[in-house]
Amino acid sequence: MTLELDADVLVVGGGPAATWAALKAAEDGAAVVLADKGYCGTSGATASGGTGVWYVPPEPEAREKAMASREALGGYLADRRWMARVLDETYDRINELADVARYPFPVGPDGKPLRTGLQGPEYMRRQRVRVRRAGVRVLDHSPVTELLTTDDGVVAGAAGYQRQADRAFTVRAGAVVLATGGCAFLSKALGCNVNTGDGALFAAEVGAELSGMEFSNAYGIAPEHTSVTKTAFYNYATFYRADGSVLDGAGSQRGRSVIARTLLASEKVFCKLDRADEAARKAMRLAQPNFFLTFDRLGIDPFTQPFAVTLLAEGTVRGTGGIRIVDDGCATTVPGLYAAGDAATRELICGGFTGGGSHNAAWAISSGSWSGRAAARFARALGPSAARRQVRAAGGAGLRPTGTTSSVSAAEVVGAVQAEVLPYDKNYLRHGDVLRAALGQLDGTWAAVRSGLRADGPDVVRARQAAAMVAHARWMYTSALARSESRGMAKRLDFPELDPAQHFRITSGGLDEVWARPQEVAA
Structure with a gap:
C-alpha cells in the first residue's frame, strides 16, 4: 500500500542543505516532510568526515580578503553580492549552532572559539535532532524517484520508494526543495555514493535549467x-x-x-x-x-x-555546477521548485572553482536556510487548497520508457557512463575531440535508457540513479564543449588559455535534446 502524505514543504535530501532547509521552513510555520535516500544525519559527504566552513567575522578587511581570495581561481564568475550574503548567513547560522544547538567548537590558544570547521558526524547528528524537534516528519531510507506537478507546470510534491517498508510513497506539497547533492558517478569517494545527480534529473524533467555544468571534473x-x-x-x-x-x-x-x-x-x-x-x-x-x-x-x-x-572522481560534489537558481530564495526557473547545496550551482559564490569544504559548506548552510524560508512562503501563499490540487507524475527515463521491451539494465547503464566520465584522459585532461567522442557514446546510452530501461518496486531507485548519471554526464560534456577556453576547473588541452571574450556562465538543460548557451555575467 502506498504511503500518502501532505505537507506545506517537501525537502528532498538529508545532508546539511536539506536539514537547514527543513529547519528554517518549520521555523517559518510550515508543515515539513524530509525524504532522505539514506538515514538523515549519517549519509552523504559531510556526515562521513570533517569539513571546513567559510566562516568570517563581519570585519570589512577580513570579508574583503575572503571574497577576493578565490576570484581569479574561479575565472571571475562569482558575484560579490552573493558572496556577502553567504558570509552573513553562514556567520549567523554557525553562531546558532554554537548558541542554540550547543555544538562543541574547539577553543584556540587565545581562548576564542574556532568556528571555521565542523566534525561531520557530530554536526549532522545535531542537525537531525534539531529537525525532528522542530516537528519535521523525517522519512529515512526513502529515495524520491520523481516530482509531481500541476497541469500548469507548478511543482506540487514528489513520489518515491521506501526501501525498508518496501512500499511506494507520495507527498503532496505546496513547494519542494531539492537538496540531493551533486553527482560523483558512484566512484566510491567517501560518502558520495548517494550522490548520483537525482535532483538535477528531477528538475530537468519539469523544465528547470542548469548552470556551470562544465565545472564538473573534480578529482x-x-x-x-x-x-x-x-x-x-x-x-x-x-x-x-x-x-x-x-x-x-x-x-x-x-x-x-x-x-x-x-x-x-x-x-x-x-x-x-x-x-x-x-x-x-x-x-x-x-x-x-x-x-x-x-x-x-x-x-x-x-x-x-x-x-x-x-x-x-567527485564530479559536481566538489565541482560548482548544478541547478540554476534565479532569486535570493534559491528558486529555480520552475514555480514551486527550489534548489540548495550541491544540487544547486555554486558559481554565484565561487565561479568555476571550489575546494572540498569551506565555500561548499557555507553554501549548503546558506542556500538551505534561504530555500526553506522561501518555500514556506510560497506554500503559505497557496493556502489550504495546495493539498487538493490535481497532480501528475513527471518522471520519464527509467520509469516510463518509450519502448515496449526492457532492453538495458541499470548496471549496464552505470558501467557505460563510468567508462566515459571516470577516466582521467576523458573528463580530467579534457580535449574537444575526446569530449565529442564521449558525448556521442553518452547520447547513445541515453537513447537506450529512454527507450528500454524499465524497473519496478525497489529496482526503480537504481534505474533512476542510472538515468540521472547519464543526464548529468551529457550536460557536463555539452557545456564543456561550449566553453572553448580554460577557466576555473574547466581546463581544455586544446584551448589552454583563458579567453576574455568568454566571460560568461553557461546554462544548459534538456533531456532527449541537450542544449547549452552563454548567459551574461552581471558587472
Whole structure:
C-alpha cells in the first residue's frame, strides 16, 4: 500500500542543505516532510568526515580578503553580492549552532572559539535532532524517484520508494526543495555514493535549467584502494615515483594533472606527508581522524613512510555546477521548485572553482536556510487548497520508457557512463575531440535508457540513479564543449588559455535534446 502524505514543504535530501532547509521552513510555520535516500544525519559527504566552513567575522578587511581570495581561481564568475550574503548567513547560522544547538567548537590558544570547521558526524547528528524537534516528519531510507506537478507546470510534491517498508510513497506539497547533492558517478569517494545527480534529473524533467555544468571534473587524491579524499592534507606531501625519485610538479597547484598523467602511463604514484611539523600532525589527526584509520590498521606512518595514491572522481560534489537558481530564495526557473547545496550551482559564490569544504559548506548552510524560508512562503501563499490540487507524475527515463521491451539494465547503464566520465584522459585532461567522442557514446546510452530501461518496486531507485548519471554526464560534456577556453576547473588541452571574450556562465538543460548557451555575467 502506498504511503500518502501532505505537507506545506517537501525537502528532498538529508545532508546539511536539506536539514537547514527543513529547519528554517518549520521555523517559518510550515508543515515539513524530509525524504532522505539514506538515514538523515549519517549519509552523504559531510556526515562521513570533517569539513571546513567559510566562516568570517563581519570585519570589512577580513570579508574583503575572503571574497577576493578565490576570484581569479574561479575565472571571475562569482558575484560579490552573493558572496556577502553567504558570509552573513553562514556567520549567523554557525553562531546558532554554537548558541542554540550547543555544538562543541574547539577553543584556540587565545581562548576564542574556532568556528571555521565542523566534525561531520557530530554536526549532522545535531542537525537531525534539531529537525525532528522542530516537528519535521523525517522519512529515512526513502529515495524520491520523481516530482509531481500541476497541469500548469507548478511543482506540487514528489513520489518515491521506501526501501525498508518496501512500499511506494507520495507527498503532496505546496513547494519542494531539492537538496540531493551533486553527482560523483558512484566512484566510491567517501560518502558520495548517494550522490548520483537525482535532483538535477528531477528538475530537468519539469523544465528547470542548469548552470556551470562544465565545472564538473573534480578529482580528489586518495590512498590507493581507499575512499578517503581529504585533499587538503596533501599540501604537506612530497610525491614520488615508484623508484623513489621525486615526482616534479605533483605538489603544485596543478599537481593533480601531473598525478593523472603519471597514473595514465601505468606508473604508480607514492607520497609522504613529510612536510608537516609536529603541531600540524597533531592538528590533522584531530581535524580528520578517519583519514588515518586505514594507515593505523595497516601499520603505516603516513608522515614518514610512502604510500600509493590515486585520484577519485567527485564530479559536481566538489565541482560548482548544478541547478540554476534565479532569486535570493534559491528558486529555480520552475514555480514551486527550489534548489540548495550541491544540487544547486555554486558559481554565484565561487565561479568555476571550489575546494572540498569551506565555500561548499557555507553554501549548503546558506542556500538551505534561504530555500526553506522561501518555500514556506510560497506554500503559505497557496493556502489550504495546495493539498487538493490535481497532480501528475513527471518522471520519464527509467520509469516510463518509450519502448515496449526492457532492453538495458541499470548496471549496464552505470558501467557505460563510468567508462566515459571516470577516466582521467576523458573528463580530467579534457580535449574537444575526446569530449565529442564521449558525448556521442553518452547520447547513445541515453537513447537506450529512454527507450528500454524499465524497473519496478525497489529496482526503480537504481534505474533512476542510472538515468540521472547519464543526464548529468551529457550536460557536463555539452557545456564543456561550449566553453572553448580554460577557466576555473574547466581546463581544455586544446584551448589552454583563458579567453576574455568568454566571460560568461553557461546554462544548459534538456533531456532527449541537450542544449547549452552563454548567459551574461552581471558587472
